[in-house]
Amino acid sequence: MDLLPPLFPDLLLDLLSMALLIGGVFLSISGAVGVIRFPDFYTRLHAAGVTDTLSAGMILAGLMLQAGFTLVTVKLLFILIFLWYTSPVASHALARAAMHTRVEPAEAEVIDADQGDESSAN
Amino acid sequence: MFAAAAICILVVMALALARAFLGPTVCDRILAVNMFGTKTVLLIAVYGFLTGRPDFLDIAITYALINFIGVIAVLKFVEGIADSEQQPRPDEF
Amino acid sequence: MLYFSLLFAVLFGFWLLLSGFWDNGLLLGLGLASSLFVAWIGTRLQSPEQENGYSLGMLLRLPRYLVWLVVAIVKSNIDVVRRVWDPLNQPITPVMGRLPVSQRTSLCKTIYANSITLTPGTVAIEVSDTDVQVHALTRDAFADLAGGEMDREVSRLEVGAGHRRSSPNGKGQA
Known part of the structure; x- marks a missing residue:
């Protein structure tokens, strides 16, 4: 991605980074709406996952394009690696804590083998 | 462009705060706070570009680390309280 | 040993990134020392019987x-x-x-x-x-x-x- 700038005119680069920023912000808002709208804790966890992964990635990628090939880009890359490395651990710990505090998954059908019949509660 | 992105991230943070207030369980609140934290990291990064001061990225890195460790610590705490309150634990989980 | 070197490389790279000083002998030495120390502690934390899977x-x-x-x-x-x-x-x-x-x-x-x-x-x-x-x-x-x-x-x-x-x-x- 960083090898591109010299080949492309600045305007194109700006447009690309703007598109990435808009996409990332849109995903962020989608995730937040999902966190507000989804019915129970476990489904909200998935919505929060959207904001943690692709949304953060797109916003930081947009910023990277603006920074060009400098130390700033490397720092942004490190932030991205941190977020992608820590967010599954945090999600997993959240889900585990929810299990231990007996947060019941609303209307989740339970499958033990590969296939199972519909047995929705709630 | 950066200003617009920053405002949108602030909106997202407000929504996360709404979920933190609404609850209903303590895990929902921690989830919201975790999301608030990652959005703060992004906001700091965008703000660094907005004001043309890339030094802010160091703060963003530190914030990402502290946020993660804080969330894990609070979760351990909550989990410990839940486990000690309900002594006879079922085995299915 | 691979785990140790990997951990050391990542830690020292992170130090270099955050400090931004590439030519200051004292800072490089301190970074080297702390990275080695933390990598040593991290390697000690690995249990020796269990194959950890790094290759x-x-x-x-x-x-x-x-x-x-x-x-x-x-x-x-x-x-x-x-x-x-x-x-x-x-x-x-x-x-x-x-x-x-x-x-x-x-x-x-x-x-x-x-x-x-x-x-x-x-x-x-x-x-x-x-x-x-x-x-x-x-x-x-x-x-x-x-x-x-x-x-x-x-x-x-x-x-x-x-x-x-x-x-x-x-x-x-x-």
């Missing part, structure tokens, strides 16, 4: 897996976003279930569980030696995971690190 071959195969993972993440992100904005046509059907884990080393089990959680729509809740408890946002996402493509991709990482699917050894980890 050079895996490191070489990792980039291909990461590319595959990013594509999977993009796909599942689009799916979850569609379900957020279009609840009538794309309803959520939460599923909770257990899936088998075929990875042998604890490192690859962790990679598998983390990949499950990192793709939105599926979250790994608990991991044992032989299976993983998964909560999925939709039945399709669960079926995708049960199809085992991600399992195979992760297993491919550890091919050559030892015998495939030998008896699971070591302790389970969460």
Whole structure:
């Protein structure tokens, strides 16, 4: 991605980074709406996952394009690696804590083998 | 462009705060706070570009680390309280 | 030893990145010393009996897996976003279930569980030696995971690190 700038005119680069920023912000808002709208804790966890992964990635990628090939880009890359490395651990710990505090998954059908019949509660 | 992105991230943070207030369980609140934290990291990064001061990225890195460790610590705490309150634990989980 | 060198390289690289001074002897020396010290502590934390799964071959195969993972993440992100904005046509059907884990080393089990959680729509809740408890946002996402493509991709990482699917050894980890 960083090898591109010299080949492309600045305007194109700006447009690309703007598109990435808009996409990332849109995903962020989608995730937040999902966190507000989804019915129970476990489904909200998935919505929060959207904001943690692709949304953060797109916003930081947009910023990277603006920074060009400098130390700033490397720092942004490190932030991205941190977020992608820590967010599954945090999600997993959240889900585990929810299990231990007996947060019941609303209307989740339970499958033990590969296939199972519909047995929705709630 | 950066200003617009920053405002949108602030909106997202407000929504996360709404979920933190609404609850209903303590895990929902921690989830919201975790999301608030990652959005703060992004906001700091965008703000660094907005004001043309890339030094802010160091703060963003530190914030990402502290946020993660804080969330894990609070979760351990909550989990410990839940486990000690309900002594006879079922085995299915 | 590989683990030690990897940890040291990452730590020292991080030091260089954060300090930004590449030519100050004192700072470089301090960074070197603290990185070595922390890498030593980190290596001591590894239990010696249990094979941790780090190998050079895996490191070489990792980039291909990461590319595959990013594509999977993009796909599942689009799916979850569609379900957020279009609840009538794309309803959520939460599923909770257990899936088998075929990875042998604890490192690859962790990679598998983390990949499950990192793709939105599926979250790994608990991991044992032989299976993983998964909560999925939709039945399709669960079926995708049960199809085992991600399992195979992760297993491919550890091919050559030892015998495939030998008896699971070591302790389970969460």
